[in-house]
Amino acid sequence: QVQLVESGGSVVQPGRSLRLSCAASGFPFSYYGMHWVRQAPGRGLEWVAVITYDGRNEYYTDSVKGRFTIFRDNSKNTLYLQMNSLRVEDTAIYYCAGDHCAGDCNPRPNLLYNRFDPWGQGTLVTVSS
Amino acid sequence: EIVMTQSPATLSVSPGERVTLSCRASQSIRNTYLAWYQQKPGQAPRLLIYGISTRATGVPARFSGSGSATEFSLTISSLQSEDFAVYYCQQHSDWPLTFGGGTKVEI
Numbered sequence: 048q049v050q051l052v053e054s055g056g057s058v059v060q061p062g063r064s065l066r067l068s069c070a071a072s073g074f075p076f077s078y079y080g081m082h083w084v085r086q087a088p089g090r091g092l093e094w095v096a097v098i099t100y101d102g103r104n105e106y107y108t109d110s111v112k113g114r115f116t117i118f119r120d121n122s123k124n125t126l127y128l129q130m131n132s133l134r135v136e137d138t139a140i141y142y143c144a145g146d147h148c149a150g151d152c153n154p155r156p157n158l159l160y161n162r163f164d165p166w167g168q169g170t171l172v173t174v175s176s
Numbered sequence: 177e178i179v180m181t182q183s184p185a186t187l188s189v190s191p192g193e194r195v196t197l198s199c200r201a202s203q204s205i206r207n208t209y210l211a212w213y214q215q216k217p218g219q220a221p222r223l224l225i226y227g228i229s230t231r232a233t234g235v236p237a238r239f240s241g242s243g244s245a246t247e248f249s250l251t252i253s254s255l256q257s258e259d260f261a262v263y264y265c266q267q268h269s270d271w272p273l274t275f276g277g278g279t280k281v282e283i
Contacts, residue, residue, distance in 0.1 A: 091277045091278045092213070093275065094266075094272060094273040094274065094275070097273075106271060109272065149227075161268030163211075163266075164222075164223035166222070168219075
């Protein structure tokens, strides 16, 4: 059964750092790009970052560039999000999500489909003094 | 950045009704890079439609997507009780990937 389980969310002061993890199972993790998507309390969805299947390419939304780093360990089937210099506006539920592929899903360099499936259940990050 | 605008923000409907949700992009979406998601309270979103009109695995046939360029829609042909949720459109035509603000379908 396909599963993504996030962890690492907590309450943290502005300016501090936090690392989120996303453990994958039930599918060939190393074949797929992976995303982080966040949702502020009572708000809509915001894409944060994506990493290709091999970890060689990353893309970020502007508001987190230079502060957040997405990376992965395919030997551990785990995705990470290192969040530095946290701001109050980073408060959100953070979801990891697979880069949804249909049809021929053999990995190719820097190929991303940029739609999201499956999703984890999310982990809450609260940035507050 | 491509801004996605969904309307209406809230839709009050009865079970069995046909509903159409709208999504407008601030610039033309290339190819078929438009998806729809459903999110129920306390749950993660779920992919419903990709490629404008292709249902994801396990999605009932009452859900359909259509549109092109800047105008897109999601139709639920006969609303079931389990369909009351928030629906988001998402473009992946350009960076950054962006979502609409969502349409809440309520009883």
